[in-house]
Amino acid sequence: MTTQKTLADVLNAYAQAVSSKVMQNLRTTLNLYVLPGFNSRKRKKTNKDYSEVSLQEFFINAQSYFESAYNLALSQGKNENTLRNNRSHLNRFLSWIEAQPLYFKDIAIQELPKRTPSLRGHLSLQKFHKGRRPSNSYPYALQEEELTLKLSEQIKSLHTYLTSPYMPTRKTDVAIREKSWKSYRDKILCFLGWLHHDTTEKPINLCCPLDGSKKKLEELDITLLAEKEILNDYLMWHFSERGNGCRQALIVCITAINIAKWHYGRSSKRAKFTDCEQVLDIREIQSILTAKSKTDRRTTSQQALSEKLLTFEQCQEVVQYSRLSCAEKSSCGEKRSQRAIVDAWQNYLLIAILTFTPVRQREIRELELTKSLKREENGWWVTLTADGHKTGSKTGKSRAYPLFSGPRKEQLTHDLDTYVTKWRQLEKLNHNYLFFLRGSSHSPTSRGLPIPDSGYLSHTIPRHVFRATCLIYGRENGKAPSPHDFRRIFCNWLYTYGTLEEHELYAELMGHSVEEARRTYAMVDSRAKTERIDDAFMVVAERAKRIQEAKLQNSQFKKNQ
Incomplete structure (x- = not known):
């Protein structure tokens, strides 16, 4: 029979791995902000000895006790920077424990604490971004009610051409998904709005084509986007007035090529429309933009990413904080509503999947129980058909991968079991998707519906992570990564510390080749490589x-x- 390990046992081992100064700071943190929590449960007046606290008991409750003591110390005027250093020492110790195979059995499954840490943020992401133009804001786009019968029929015909399973005039081009069509349709409405509106109708510069003319609604035609001169004028306006980058311009070009194939390519006799002048003209523009996009760092420069990216270690801390936030009572002991708890579980599991399994958000929002997501003996597995992931239409290959891996696999699997069998069932959903809309005061009836598109998680994830990082690291250090940024964070960590074999494993999981994953996501600098x-x-x-x-x-x- 093995003896249960205690906090004293682990501290003795940790002392061999760190400096005496780090060890001293950790003991100070434990004595002041963690051990008193264990004493209050036993109503002891003096601190428990390290040997009286089991490793499992410590690992389950340490962060919760620290957060309660942290908030009390702040209210008493303690220095916030010192308290953050205390938190850092505790988190470093917990991460070290988690990485030791010797302790896996003792910490594999943790029960949730009774109370959450503090969940009240003093700064919302909306306030932090006040005055900025949202990335998906198109105030100049033509509105649905402004579409003429002619435009509606053109858009409907283009939709049929691009999405129909069989369309001879499309030649070798495969049908596009509805999600891709929605993006192209939005770009068409933006282009039509640019043609129609002038600067006097909006508070920002919405200049029309460079000749300054404003086209009437009845003069609008979607085929104008496939005309080289007008397309170049529109792209110039995108860069100079809207401040967009090459990636946005490339989507406009792809939309224009689709229109050119649909309208001008009907009489084309060659594969890939190589005898269609309009298609070739736009492809030339596309080629120039593709080359420029490789060096376009407008949204991926170090300065731009500094507002969004955490380290991989910080992501793990956000995961743990999000897990503690699933407790059934608030930090002050009040019972929480079912809705608040279920939403907290969704936050936690979404961040956990994005952190440890860096797949595309489409794959996450389309996880469907008993279909693409199944519980097997060794955990939860995802199986995707060729139509179920982004690169499947090109490769024709299906994909399969474990939803969780690494030292936290048992804990995350246990927690997902709890969410699926308990909390998700309380919502009485009429579908099997793992995650769902939460509803809002503006749209209360949407709660429980499947997540329709990427916009929802692109809005929800940054808000949650920003609040969590503000509470963990201080308001000035809040970060707001998008779901896609988690792929970049993971790749930076992987390509800094991983081997070629590990690069290949995760490239397969991410749905990329090793070279593509490194080129697209990894931003490891020279120093990180040579360290x-x-x-x-x-x-x-x-x-x-x-x-x-x-x-x-x-x-x-x-x-x-």
Whole structure:
């Protein structure tokens, strides 16, 4: 029978791995802000000895006790920076414990604490971004009620052309998904709005084509986007007036190419429309923009990313904080509503999947119980058909991967089991999608509906992470990563510390080749790459020594013959 490990046992092992100063700071943190929580449960007047606290009990409750003590200390005027350092020492210790295989059995499954940490943020992401133009804001776009019968019929015909399973005039082009069509349709409405409106109708500069003319509604035609001169004018306005980058312009070009194929390519006799002048003209523009997009760092520069990206270690802390937020009572002991608890569970599991399984958000929002997501003996597995993921239409291949991996797999699997069998069932949904809309005061009846598109999670995830990071690291250090940014965060970590074999494994999980994953997401700088040069030198030196010894032995063997 094995003896249950205590906090004292783990502290002795940790002391061998860190400096005496780090150890001293950790003991101060434990004595002031963690151990008193264990004493209050036993109504003891003096602190428990480290040997009286089991590792499992400590791992389950340490963060919750610290957060309660943290808020009390703040209210008493304690220095906030010092308290953050205390939190950092505790989190570092907990992460070290979690990484030790020796302790897996003791910490594999943690029950939730009775109370949440503080959930009240003093700054919302909306206030933080006040005055900025939303990335999906198109005030100049033509409105639905402004569409003439002619425009409606053109858009309907284009939709049929692009989405029908069989369309001979589309040649070798495959049918596009409805999600892609929605993006193209939005770009068409924006273009029509640009043609129709002038600067006097809006508070911002919405200049028309460069000749300054304003087209009447009855003069509008979607085929104008496939005319080279007008397309170039529109793209110039995108760059100079809207401040958009090459990626937005490329989507406009793809939309224009689709219109050119639909309208001008009907008489084309060659594959890929190589005999259609309009298609070739736009492809030339597209080629120039594609080359520029590789160096377009407007949204992926270090400055732009500094507002959004956390380290991988910080993401794990946000996951743990989100998990504690699923407790059934608030930090002050009040019972929470079912709605608040279920929403907290969704936040936690969404952030956990994005952190540890960096797949595209479409795959997450379309997870469907008993269909694409199944519980197997060794955990939850995702199985996607070729139509169920982005690259499937090109490769024709299906994909399968475990939803969770690593040292937290057992805990995350246990928690997802709890969500599926308990909390999700309380919502009495009429579908099997894992996640769903939460509703709002503006749209209360939408609660429980499947998540329709990428816009929902792109709005929800940054808001939640921003609030969590403000509470964990302070308001000035709040971060608001999008779901897609989690792929970049993971790749930075993977390509800094992983091997080629691990790169290949995760590239498969992410639905990319190794080269594409590295080019698209990894932003490892030169210093991060070369910091491992000492280890690399030792590996190469050891290999050289083995080869030289083998040559020497071979030479001596030949001499002895």
